[in-house]
Amino acid sequence: MKTEIQKEAQDGVTGHSQLTMQVVDHVRQLVANGELKPGDRLPPERELARKLKISRSSLRAGIGFLSAMGVLKSRHGAGTFVATGPPALDSSSLTVLGALHGFLPWQMFEARLVIESSVAGLAAERATGEHIAELAEEVAEMYASMDDPQEYLIHDVRFHRTIARASGNPILGALMETITASLYDTRRMTVDNSVDLKESAEFHREIFRAIRSRNPVAAKKAMEEHLNLARMAQAAEPKATPEPN
């Protein structure tokens, strides 16, 4: 006889059907065995369904699940592909959750700040020489492309992703990706103009120096200042909020 208080805990059931999980498991195996790498295309649905001895609809349920968490991406007419880039949940995940539970922009920023500053601190402790070289390169590229916001943005993103990799914790990296993706989703990029790229580059350089000198506290603090500045710059940008409800 089960205890009665477990309603808050769980019934032991994940909530997803067996077949869906069978698909998930199969894909997981394919990836684990190296038969499927990021960017690769899955077999066609009809074929894969036949191989797994399940109907196409059930297969699609599994594919939908994996798409929802950003592992797969389907392109109509072309095929279904394994997601590239760093691991992350689907960009709409947090957006939808936010819409349902009323997440506020400042909370998103705070979450990003918490995670990314910790990640910077870890990176300062664990970055390899290779990581540091990469960071140096990206900083240099930033300085070199201060007149091209689009190009600058690319190196900005790469800089942050490299730090995530250097932190040695892919989970925190995934969470970071998810949050930033959701932020991009809500407010379109922050580099359009209005931001002083030179100042931004200086901040990145400071973060880089802290990581290179293995100073976690300084790295964390520098990242916090950088993101706080970015937050304020964006908050001061009035032209992008059509609905101030």
Place this chain on the structure above:
Amino acid sequence: MKTEIQKEAQDGVTGHSQLTMQVVDHVRQLVANGELKPGDRLPPERELARKLKISRSSLRAGIGFLSAMGVLKSRHGAGTFVATGPPALDSSSLTVLGALHGFLPWQMFEARLVIESSVAGLAAERATGEHIAELAEEVAEMYASMDDPQEYLIHDVRFHRTIARASGNPILGALMETITASLYDTRRMTVDNSVDLKESAEFHREIFRAIRSRNPVAAKKAMEEHLNLARMAQAAEPKATPEPN
């Protein structure tokens, strides 16, 4: 002409079909309008599909998406329900992502430590009197149920969730829930025995006192120590896999 480097960024497409998103939007509206609250049951699939003028399969795709991120839970034969409790992604999300990208247990713990200690710090700054009273209650209950691990565990979870609420940042709370759920998924509960509940209660009391006295640094540090202890206790537990069914 699009730049060529954007393959890493995104194609502007979320990757999910229109109809799926229509369902998501509809449910979002229902929740936003208060017509649907956590714990409520959705209309039957057949009926809802008719109302939305889409086929049942398409509706199910949307429901599957929302289930994947923990917003809905379907129970065979009973119905589909809005998830209760704090917002969180589906427990299997991180588990699957982890299986695909090779997340390690210590990385999970580290992520939890980073987030939850920050959350504790925020809670120390923002907790209301009500929150503090709730925390006091849970701590008391912990001391009162040190001979009943099951009961103890309930108050343990509630304690951490209350801190998350007190932090005023539901996003960090959601991430925390997701990670802890994933940890529970991998290794079954840590309170079975082997853990000194009295010692554990002392740690919780220390965290509580730091929050009550509005000391973010102490709260953060206390939480870090608590989780580090829990991690070591679990790592030293060799008898894992009790039921190899």
Place this chain on the structure above:
DNA sequence: GTCGGGCTAAGGTCAGACCATAGCAAAGCG
């Protein structure tokens, strides 16, 4: 050589049937 049409493959949607489970209600038994 270039442009356009059409063919093929692949994902997206639809319709209807049937299966499996949960929950209740009525019937049957003590």
Place this chain on the structure above:
DNA sequence: CGCTTTGCTATGGTCTGACCTTAGCCCGAC
């Protein structure tokens, strides 16, 4: 009367097969 058992019904889960829509390619016409 109260408990058990049986069976109905509502609801999610799965299957089948058809058709639509899009992407990409090939090939013929100009």
